[in-house]
Amino acid sequence: MGVFWEAVKQAVSLLIHGDRYVYEVMWMSIRVAGTATIFGMVVGIPLGSWLGIKRFWGWGAAAAILNVGLMLPPVVVGLFVFLLLSRQGLLGSLGLLYTPTAMIIAEFFISAPVVAAITMGGVGSVPREVRLQALGLGASRWQSVWLVVREARVVIISAIVAGFGAAISEVGAVMMVGGNLSIAGHNQTGTMTTATMALVREGDYAGAMAFGIILIVLAFLITFLLTRTQQGLRRRWLQS
C-alpha cells in the first residue's frame, strides 16, 4: 500500500530487532532534552515563581519579556548558540561546537523560557490571599512563597512537560550546534529529530519512520503520565 506502509513495516522490524544506532540516538535525544529541561527547571521555576508573586516597578515589562519565551523561534536560539560557540565566537576557544554539551546549551535556552513563562502564569493565578493568609498565620516569607508554589504545582508540572517537549522535538537548532555526527555507525551527536532529517535526505524512509514512531509514542506516554499526575494531584487537592 505504498511507501508509507513499507516504511512503517521496516521501522517496526528495526525497533523489534534492536538496531543499536537507533537506541543510541534515542538515548542521546532523551539525555540531552532531559538534562536541558532539568537545568531549565532549576532556572525557570524560581524565575517564573518570583515573577508570579513579586510585583515591582517594571514588572509588566519583565513579565512580557518572559512570555516571549513561549513564542521564541527555536531556530534563532540555535543560530545564537552556534555563533557563540563557533571558532569566531566569544566561546569558540572552548571547542564545544558539535558536542552534546552544545546541544544541551541550545535546548536549555529553548526549554527554560517555556518552563519559566508557564510557571509564572500558574503561580500568578494563585489567589494573593493564600500568601497573605499564610503570613498572617505566622509563616515566614519563604514558607509563604513555598506554599504558593505548591498550590500551583499542577501547572508547574505541565510547564516542565512543555519545556521537555519543546527541547526533545527541536530539529534546526540541534542540527546547527550538534552536527548529527556519527563515527563508524555509532552515534555521536545525532538526536531522533536530526537523524530523521538526515535519513529522509538519504532516502532511508524506514529508518526515519522508526524514529518518527518512537517520537510519537514518547509524546503519547509523557502526555498520558502528565494527565494522570495532574488528575492525581487535583484529586488530592480537592480532598485537602
Added chain:
Amino acid sequence: MPRNPLRRTRDTHHLVAGLALFLTLMLGLALLVSACGSGGATTTSAAQSTTMAAPTTNAPSTTVGSDTTASSAAGGKTSLVLASTTSTQDSGLFDVLIPAFSKAYPQYDVKVVAVGSGEALKLGQTGDADVLLVHSPSAEEDFMKAGYGVDRKAVMYNDFVIVGPTADPAGIKGVSVAVDAFKKIADSKSLFYSRGDASGTNAKELAIWKSAAITPAGNWYQTTGQGMGETLTIADQKDGYTLTDRATWLAKKDSLKGLTLLVEGDKALFNQYHVITCKGAKDVQGANDFMNWIVSADVQQNVIGKYGVDKYGQQLFIPNAATAQ
C-alpha cells in the same frame, strides 16, 4: 485516603480511547496518502523533503494528484519537479539555470528539490521527481538498468577537491594522487568528515577509500549525514579534512576561514553530471523539454559554461554534452 479502584478503570478507558483514536487517525492518514497516488502504481508518494540550506529556488512539493499526467500549479503553469544534488544547489548554479529555463519555457513552474544523489534517484524511482540532475554514475547506471529512467545524457563536469585545515597536519598539500592523500590522512589519523548520505560526493569518497584499500574507522573518521555546505562548515569549525566538489568550494570558501584547498587535479577526482528523465514522471513533456534544453548548444556554452566566471574568475562547471557519452 484509599485509592478508589473504580477511578483506575476510568483512566484506563481514557487511555484505550486515546490510543484507538490515534490509530484510527494514522490509518486514515495512510489511506489518504496511498489512495491519492496514481492508479496502478505499486509505490505511492510520501511528502518530499527539502534541503535545509535553502536559497531562492527551493520549494517543497507533494504529488497528491489524480491520474492526469501533469499537476497544475497556479496561473495555468504545469509543475515540473527537478531533483538534484545539494552540491549543485550549494554552488548556486540553479540561481541562473532555473530563471533561464523559465524564460525559454514559461509554461513550467520548476520546483528544484536538492537532496543527496541517493535520495534524488529514489525520488525518480517513486515518481516524485520528473527529471534528475545528479552526479553518481554507478548508482545512475543501476537506476537505468532497473528501468526507472527513460533517457540519460551527459551535461557537464567539474572535479572534486580535497580541502582541509590550513595547518595541514596530514601533510597532503600538493599531493597529486587522491588515493595517496587519503592514505596519509588515514595514517596520521587526521580528522576527516564524510557526508555519509549516499550522495554522489559520498560515493566518490568511498570509491577513493576502496582504491586505497582502506576501511576508514576510528575517532578521526566522522560522518555528518548532511549536505556539502553543512559538512564544509563542520570541517571548518573542527579543523577537519573533507572531499568536496569544486563548485561548492568556490561558492563557500570565503566563509570557511579555516580551510584550504590542498589536493586537486587527479583524474580520479573527475565529477560528471548527467540529466535523467524518469519513467514514473508526472510531467513527461516537461522532463524531455528540460533535458533537451540543458544539452542544447546555447545553454551549454552561455549558461553553464559562463557560470562562475564573473564571480569566481573561473568556470564552476564545464559543459560536455556534445563530447561525453
